[in-house]
Amino acid sequence: GFSRQIVEILNKHGVSFSTFDIFSDEEVRQGLKTFSNWPTYPQLYVAGELIGGLDIVKELEASGELDTICPKAQKLEDRLKSLINKAPVMLFMKGNKQMAKCGFSKQILEIMNNTGIDYETFDILEDEEVRQGLKTFSNWPTYPQLYVKGELVGGLDIVKELKESGELLPVLKGEN
Numbered sequence: 001g002f003s004r005q006i007v008e009i010l011n012k013h014g015v016s017f018s019t020f021d022i023f024s025d026e027e028v029r030q031g032l033k034t035f036s037n038w039p040t041y042p043q044l045y046v047a048g049e050l051i052g053g054l055d056i057v058k059e060l061e062a063s064g065e066l067d068t069i070c071p072k073a074q075k076l077e078d079r080l081k082s083l084i085n086k087a088p089v090m091l092f093m094k095g096n097k098q099m100a101k102c103g104f105s106k107q108i109l110e111i112m113n114n115t116g117i118d119y120e121t122f123d124i125l126e127d128e129e130v131r132q133g134l135k136t137f138s139n140w141p142t143y144p145q146l147y148v149k150g151e152l153v154g155g156l157d158i159v160k161e162l163k164e165s166g167e168l169l170p171v172l173k174g175e176n
Contacts, residue, residue, distance in 0.1 A: 002054045003042045009061055010044075016068040046070055076133045083130065085150045087120035089172055092134060093144040094122045102157045108144045111159055117172040149174045 010017050022029040022041055033039055036050045046052040046069055053055070060066040073080075084090055091112065095101035100109050101123075112119055124131040124143055135141050138152045146153040153159065153171060162168040 006042045006044065006054050009066070010068070010070070013061070013066055013070065014072050015066075016072060016074070017070070044047055048110045048160070052076055076129060077137065080130065080134055080137045080152070083122055084147045086122075087118075088149055089117055089119035089175065091119055091121045091127055091144055092124055092130075094123065094125050096123050101125060104142075105144050108156050108159055111163055111168070112146075115169060115172055117169070119172075148172060 007019070020028070021132070022032070029041075032043065036043055038050060038053065040053055042052060045059055051069065057066065058071060059132055063092055083092075089112075093100065093102075093105040093108065093109065095105050097108075097109065097119075100106035113174070124134070131143075134145065138145060140152060140155065144155055146155070146159055150170060153162070159168065
């Protein structure tokens with residue numbers, strides 16, 4: 001019950017956290033009591049420092065201090081903006097530069113690799129939240145998705161059209 005309560009409080013405040021099941025390792029369970037000089041569970045740590053148990057967390061919540069002490073989970077939209085702007089040219093695809101995991105991604109990699117332009121990739125198969133969220137964020141329902149300087153260029157069909165018209169290099173260089 002106490003663990004459930006502390007998890008509910010942390011979730012309510014949008015705190016980024018992970019958990020460790022103390023029942024899964026008796027040595028850790030007993031050792032942490034000695035290490036922390038705190039005899040009960042749950043125990044909340046921030047940046048490796050013991051904050052306290054449920055009673056302390058409730059006091060911090062009541063005083064408003066919990067929000068300043070605990071790291072916030074990054075909002076999906078902020079995370080997507082950060083990923084899109086990770087490099088001047090970002091390709092969201094199934095797989096990565098070394099190995100495409102679908103035919104469309106393979107085709108766009110071939111085109112990109114022939115441009116000589118440096119780019120980064122993000123494997124959408126590794127992160128379902130990004131995979132679904134980016135479709136909504138960009139209002140583009142399919143992958144791959146190519147971004148230049150944070151702006152959506154489009155998918156494989158658009159990239160093929162730009163290549164055929166001779167506009168791909170200027171677009172990748174951010175000249176358009």
